[in-house]
Amino acid sequence: MAEVVLETQNLTMRFGGVVASDNVNFKLNARELRCLIGPNGAGKSTFFKCVTGLLTPSDGQVFMRGDDVTGWAPHQIASLGVGIKTQVPSVMDGLSAFENIWLSARRFLNVTEANHKTDEVVSRLSLNNIANAELGRLAHGERQRVELGIVLAGDPWLVLLDEPAAGMTAEDVEQMTQIIHEMLNTTAVVIVEHDMQFIRSIASTVTVFHQGAVLMEDHVDRVMADPTVRNVYLGKNA
Amino acid sequence: MTQSWQKELIQTLIVALMLMYLLPFAINTFTLSILLIYGMLGLSLGLIWGFGGILCFGQAAFFGLGAYAYAIAAVNIGESTIPLLFAILVPAMFAMLLGAMMFYGRLADVYLGVITLVVTLILFKFINSTAGPAYVIGKARLGGYNGIPGFQTLNVPGSPDDYIWGDAFYYVCFVALVVVYLLVTWLLRSSFGRVAMGIRENDQRMSLMGYDTRARKTILFAIGAAIAGFAGGLFANWAEIVTPGLFSLGQSAEIIIWCIVGGLGTRLGPILGAAGLAYLKFLLGQQSLIDNTLITGLILVLFVLFLPKGIVPAVANLWAASFGRRPKNSRRNVRRARGGLNG
Known part of the structure; x- marks a missing residue:
């Protein structure tokens, strides 16, 4: 099995009474590409900020290449590569x-x-x-x-991108896709993204967030075909 | 890089030498000395504010601390070399502690301004209230409102009886300013300086790139304080007395105005702003028709409204527009954009 570069265990982030991240268990292998999706307020960005050190999680732990980096400052995490x-x-x-x-x-x-x-x-x-x-x-x-x-x-050996395709032209997005594919030769990539077309174009495993927790984790095609995910996105079951 | 650095070094030295010999024909050296000292003080804030993005409302505190450190050490030691080192080190250490507290506490810019302002006020109040005989450091009485007079002034290192004063003191100040200016130039060209400018532009981005911005800001803050303290030490020698007035809010505000008028983000701007406005104040001080601070305030308002970038950038642009050849001109712009270093 490939080396695990990023792992979170029971990652929880509370803001007062709001649980923005709820017991997230996440694993990413070396040179893997993973997209995080979910409706607004699903906890993607909070998860992202906890992992990058911009926020200190209320509970749970973050590991990078086996090191416990929970509570580290952003510059310390960045210094790891x-x-x-x-x-x-x-x-x-x-x-x-x-x-x-x-x-x-x-x-x-x-x-x-x-x-x-x-x-x-x-x-x-x-x-x-x-x-x-x-x-x-x-x-x-x-x-x-x-x-x-x-x-x-x-x-880097781990790249975290928060909405890299936001506000870009189709041509720019295409170039971005190509760059990301090249990057995968040397590094694992996590992408937080809204743009489903972009996610389809880089076709990878997708983790769906909903109400702070992980709803499902599968290949993009199966995720998009899933009725629960569709409901969440359209707000029926929310 | 090294070639352009050599070129700049030589240019600076030639211009400085010429000015050093020509200026005394226009203004007496006693006045020039204080203008140079203020120039150095302006440069100290210009460095941390213009290149580090740290707006310090209390630069006068470091200036005053430098002056007091010099005076107290000079009374005790009776020779000027080590006291001058104290004038640099004491404010630097103080700024290191204050800076660490502020930057590691992740204070936003506004609070940074408030804290530096309040620290200046506290020092002012404290020094003002040290009139009693209990306030003694070694042989030096702090003297409260009256300040400390009668300390050993600048002498040739090692021989306390050979005083450096008058014209000689002017040359010392000039050389000191040139040395500090070159050190600042070197610092800004170094990786540390380039990273500092990166932090000025975007603190979070730099920390997400792996730089410990808190430590770097603290160090830059201390360097600025060291320069201000050095200027303070020289000021003590010029005035031959140090008083609590050095820590006043007016003094702090003036330094900020020098930087704005001269041009922020340049090295020459704060020096010229300081010397120019201080000289203007000196000239205006000879009449009693209009209040001095009113004029300073008016100048600030006019500059903010009509020349918000300050004199040096405006003159540089005018020069480039009227005399600069196009290819050379564009290259200069490139260099400025690369390092953000001009003037």
Whole structure:
């Protein structure tokens, strides 16, 4: 069996009386691609934040490559070699695309290596034309791609993407899909996503969240054919 | 990188040398010295605010701490070299503790401003109330409202009787400012500086990339305090007395205004803003028609309304638009976008 890179045991997050994450047991193998779906308020983002250290879970544990990382700060988790992309493009707008990616590469490499790595990532994501432009002036899709570059530059073995396709054009999404497939050669990927078409196009195992808990876990086609999931999405059984 | 660094180093040194010899023809060296000291103080806030995104309302606290640390140590030691080191180290340590408390406590920017402001006020109140004979550090009485006069001023290291004053003190201040300026330039070009600018732009993103932003902000905050403290130490030598007025809110507000007027996110801006406004204040101080603070306030309002980026960026843009050749111009923009370092 493949190595487990991410595991949560009975992960629970309460905000006052609201249970946003309810006893989530989740396992991800090395180089596996997994999509998390669910209606608004299903607990996807809370789960994501607990795993990335942005929130400390009320109960339960998070393991990465066997280490208990529950309660770690985000920078400690990222330092393990975990690439994280948040929901809204979160980039350094006042700096150039090159500098953005360089800063990520520099975390794990020395200056010369970071320069090489950045050049490599820039051409891999075909950002050459905009590498020196101030990021704040670029289009949404381009900034999303730069953020993906930030994630790639760290050479992660686990990548967590929160809605990577949000607000992108069809062309951008297609490129994104291709990049994600390439990434799977070296890393496991978790994607939180609303866009079902995008999820179908990368065709993988899907974990469905509902009311903070895991509703089902299966291949995307079977999940979409499942009547319970359909009800949850349409709000009939909610 | 190294080639452009050498070029900048040489350019800076040539311009600095020329200014150092030319300025005394226009303004007397006694006034120039204080302008340089204020320039350094402006640069200290310009560094942490303009490049680190840390708006500190209490930069005067570090300035005052530096001045008091110098004065107290000078009274006790009777020689100026070690006291000057104290002027740098004491504020730096203080800022390290204060910064760690604020940044590790994950305080938002507004609270950071409030806390630094309050710390300045507390220091002001405290020093003001130390008039009694009980407040003694070694041989130095804190003196409360009256401050500490009569301490050993700057001397040639190792020989306490060779005082450095007048023109010589001006040259010392000038060299000190140039050295600090070059150190700041070097820092901002280093990985630490580039990461600091990343944190200024997006704290959370940087921590999700694996950087411990709390530690880095604390260190940058302490470096800013060290520079402000150094300026304070030099100020003590210039004024030959230190008083609680150094910790006043007015002083803190002025430093912020210098940075805004000169240009935030540049290194030259805060220096020029500080020296320019301080000189203006000096000139206005010679008349009694209009109140000084009124003019400073008016200048701030006018700048915020009409030149929000400050003098240095505006002049740089004007220069690029009128004299810059296009290809060269665009390359400069690229470099600015890369490092966010200009002026």
